Amino acid sequence: MHETFDHTADLGLRIIAPDLDTLFAEAAEALFSTIVEDLHAVEPRQCLDISLSGTDREYLLFDWLKTLLYHFDGEHLLFRRFEPQVSATGLSARVWGEPLDRTRHELTHEVKAITYHGLKVEQTATGWLAEVIVDI
16 A cells, blocks of 8 residues: 655655565555556556665665666656565565556656655554655
8 A cells, every 4th residue: 555645845655565575566656656647557568677785675665766767767667567575685676567658648747856855664563664755
């Protein structure tokens, strides 16, 4: 589950999940749900493998979302399906999506950057919680 919250000129994403892998997948989905009006219009035509190293969960989440945003900004790829595996030393993931097609994909927000401000990944009594603020 994910939701957004207003934060000055930015947008906050709050993600709740039962485990870390799902938390990172939901965070990626929240990011792309912010970028494109209808995430279900994005078809999983292309596959991309991503590998990141790091032991700090907050920075790993930051790098994960930053990497996905980089592929959107640089290659105009929208992603819809995410299969991250978070370990003690980093993250490996496979993501699926397709190039932006303005006849089928209506963009809603221009996400300029992922920020460190308010970045949080913590274990709760029922699973995991993440909050990340994106600059729009």
